[in-house]
Amino acid sequence: MTTADRVGATTFATPSELEIVVTRLVDAPRALVFDCWTKPEHVAKWMLGPEGWSMPVCEIDLRPGGAWHFVWRQADGTEMAMHGEYREISPPERLVSTESWGGDWPETLNTLVLSEEDGRTTITNTILFPTKGARDAAIETGMKQGMNLSFDRLAAYLA
Amino acid sequence: MATDTLSLTLSALADPTRRAILERLANGAATVKELSAPFAMSGPAVSKHLRVLERAGLIARGREAQWRPCRLEAAPLEEVAEWAERYRRFWDASYERLDDYLSHLQHKENDDDDSR
Numbered sequence: 001m002t003t004a005d006r007v008g009a010t011t012f013a014t015p016s017e018l019e020i021v022v023t024r025l026v027d028a029p030r031a032l033v034f035d036c037w038t039k040p041e042h043v044a045k046w047m048l049g050p051e052g053w054s055m056p057v058c059e060i061d062l063r064p065g066g067a068w069h070f071v072w073r074q075a076d077g078t079e080m081a082m083h084g085e086y087r088e089i090s091p092p093e094r095l096v097s098t099e100s101w102g103g104d105w106p107e108t109l110n111t112l113v114l115s116e117e118d119g120r121t122t123i124t125n126t127i128l129f130p131t132k133g134a135r136d137a138a139i140e141t142g143m144k145q146g147m148n149l150s151f152d153r154l155a156a157y158l159a
Numbered sequence: 160m161a162t163d164t165l166s167l168t169l170s171a172l173a174d175p176t177r178r179a180i181l182e183r184l185a186n187g188a189a190t191v192k193e194l195s196a197p198f199a200m201s202g203p204a205v206s207k208h209l210r211v212l213e214r215a216g217l218i219a220r221g222r223e224a225q226w227r228p229c230r231l232e233a234a235p236l237e238e239v240a241e242w243a244e245r246y247r248r249f250w251d252a253s254y255e256r257l258d259d260y261l262s263h264l265q266h267k268e269n270d271d272d273d274s275r
Contacts, residue, residue, distance in 0.1 A: 024257075045260050
């Protein structure tokens with residue numbers, strides 16, 4: 001398991017064949033970080049991925065069983081959408097939700113844990129793939145881009 | 160491409176010995192004996208790892224009954240790498256922005272406090 005130990009570096013780990021863990025240390029108290037993950041006015045400001053995307057739709061019904069729905073858009077009109085359901089909401093430390101990209105994309109169960117120390121917050125997001133079949137679907141959709149990536153990059157990712 | 164590639168691939172990659180074997184094979188084909196050398200492991204133990212890697216499509220083995228050299232099959236790794244890369248890019252870029260945004264929010268908070 002990897003733990004973030006400095007601000008400004010995102011770490012990725014695969015502790016089991018069904019999980020991916022993304023960790024990041026930020027220089028802010030966790031109550032504020034929790035808001036950034038759960039309030040539409042905040043989410044749409046940062047959860048945008050690479051340069052060039054905006055989030056015109058950011059709907060959050062923050063209660064157990066409540067839905068969330070995000071839509072990203074590029075200047076050329078390309079869109080991608082993601083939705084899910086909140087399962088557990090325990091501010092300011094824990095948020096459990098499902099996530100699906102629609103179509104054949106697998107629904108994952110994401111557990112966000114925020115731990116604070118000296119005013120800084122470690123964000124740990126664990127993405128759990130539900131079944132093997134779901135992963136199969138995932139690989140059939142957005143993942144096959146025919147990119148010629150080297151083994152080194154995978155090794156770097158797994159390191 | 161097998162339909163359950165990603166889970167098989169990730170499962171095969173979950174083991175450090177198997178990752179080390181793949182790294183060795185990234186430098187060229189090798190026999191079981193050659194692969195066993197750097198590990199404190201018997202040939203059969205290494206063969207077991209090789210079977211997992213072969214089932215995941217990560218390696219292919221020669222037909223020569225005695226030597227059966229193993230070589231790396233890059234396709235499943237590339238799929239995982241590509242998927243991982245896109246995922247990594249998304250969160251890297253988003254968290255980068257979150258840093259700035261959090262700093263902006265906190266400064267705003269301080270300014271609001273100051274003006275009171």
